[in-house]
Amino acid sequence: MSNNSESNGFLNRLSSSFRKKPVDTDNCTNQQPEADKKKGFLNRLRSSLKKTHEILVTPVDELVLGRKKIDEDTFEDLEEILITSDVGPQAALDLIDRVQKRVKHGQYNKIDLIRDNLKEEILEILSARQESLNTSRAKPFVIMVIGVNGSGKTTTIAKLAGQLKSQGKEVLLAAADTFRAAGIEQLEIWGKRTGCEVIKQKKGADPSAVAYDAVHAARARNADVLIIDTAGRLHTKVNLMEELKKSKRIIEREYPGAPHEILLVLDSTTGQNAISQAKTFRESIGCTGIVLTKLDGSAKGGVIVGICEELEIPIRYIGIGEQMDDLREFNAKDFVEALFD
Ligand SMILES: Nc1nc2c(ncn2[C@@H]2O[C@H](COP(=O)(O)OP(=O)(O)OP(=O)(O)O)[C@@H](O)[C@H]2O)c(=O)[nH]1
Ligand SMILES: [Mg+2]
Numbered sequence: 001m002s003n004n005s006e007s008n009g010f011l012n013r014l015s016s017s018f019r020k021k022p023v024d025t026d027n028c029t030n031q032q033p034e035a036d037k038k039k040g041f042l043n044r045l046r047s048s049l050k051k052t053h054e055i056l057v058t059p060v061d062e063l064v065l066g067r068k069k070i071d072e073d074t075f076e077d078l079e080e081i082l083i084t085s086d087v088g089p090q091a092a093l094d095l096i097d098r099v100q101k102r103v104k105h106g107q108y109n110k111i112d113l114i115r116d117n118l119k120e121e122i123l124e125i126l127s128a129r130q131e132s133l134n135t136s137r138a139k140p141f142v143i144m145v146i147g148v149n150g151s152g153k154t155t156t157i158a159k160l161a162g163q164l165k166s167q168g169k170e171v172l173l174a175a176a177d178t179f180r181a182a183g184i185e186q187l188e189i190w191g192k193r194t195g196c197e198v199i200k201q202k203k204g205a206d207p208s209a210v211a212y213d214a215v216h217a218a219r220a221r222n223a224d225v226l227i228i229d230t231a232g233r234l235h236t237k238v239n240l241m242e243e244l245k246k247s248k249r250i251i252e253r254e255y256p257g258a259p260h261e262i263l264l265v266l267d268s269t270t271g272q273n274a275i276s277q278a279k280t281f282r283e284s285i286g287c288t289g290i291v292l293t294k295l296d297g298s299a300k301g302g303v304i305v306g307i308c309e310e311l312e313i314p315i316r317y318i319g320i321g322e323q324m325d326d327l328r329e330f331n332a333k334d335f336v337e338a339l340f341d
Helices: 004-020 034-048 050-056 058-064 072-084 089-104 111-127 153-166 181-194 207-220 238-254 272-284 303-310 332-340
Strands: 141-146 171-176 197-199 225-230 261-267 289-293 315-319 327-329
Touching: 034 050, 034 332, 050 058, 050 072, 050 332, 058 072, 058 111, 072 089, 072 111, 089 111, 089 303, 111 303, 111 332, 141 153, 141 207, 141 238, 153 171, 153 181, 153 225, 153 261, 153 289, 153 315, 153 327, 171 181, 171 207, 181 197, 197 207, 207 225, 207 238, 225 238, 238 272, 261 272, 272 303, 289 303, 303 315
Parallel strands: 141 225, 141 261, 171 197, 171 225, 261 289, 289 315
Antiparallel strands: 315 327
């Protein structure tokens, strides 16, 4: 945000999105029967993954139409579909290999079962990265949220804070994105809305100093969870990565064992670039979990397969919209069902 009017415009949009649908911190206690809730949840996920479905699944259905048997061409066409749908070259080859093996074993050697083969293999790849975040294993549990500019870090923090609050947890937020005044303001607004205290300093302050204050505050208040927001940074900017490392070092020094989670937020609309981002962040600072955002607006959701295949980092959450309940714990089975339906 370069000036005040831009910043105000952004904050107004943020507030109006709340007016449309207020934060529901009582979400987990509402009376909606479980089955209905699950159905609504799957429908929402299905409509979020519609664009990815059209790029990844519809062409597979078309591939099957009019063919009588599986041959070399079938696999070539399938590979092309997988690559165009941002699954990524490595994951595409692996998937083809897996499907070919099944065909060889004569398990599913009918053309119309290509789709089922593919679905099952994708499920297997995704399931290996399903591991939910357990914030109860330390108190306070410290989460550092990192990622490139605009990937969805701050909104993810807000959604996560809202959800943890609704579970009765005491959550503290730290505005260690000191790069822009609007970054601090944005977190403050979310802090108010979710009822979480925000630890902050002035714009331009050393982010490690904010992290230092926040760790001490979280320990003094005996908070359950501390979530630290950081400024967006291009993964290729060495000095900015060093700044992040410094914050991590300070947190470690002040509270051995922390940060307990380094959550990397990746924007699914960036497709294959999300994988390069993850590799660089992993190498320079390390990350213990991934949040894949903006799946609702993305035709490149297939990248989730590449992420799961190429990086051994669990996917903790997925973002499927801008509302509070649009951050979902990653469930591979639900995801694949919604994608292929
Ligand atoms: N449609 C959609 N929009 C999202 C999602 N997650 C975040 N956004 C939007 O993405 C935009 C950027 O989100 P922020 O949370 O500000 O991103 P950030 O990573 O904190 O950005 P910087 O602090 O500038 O690096 C906002 O307009 C969010 O509402 C999502 O899952 N779906
Ligand atoms: Mg931010």
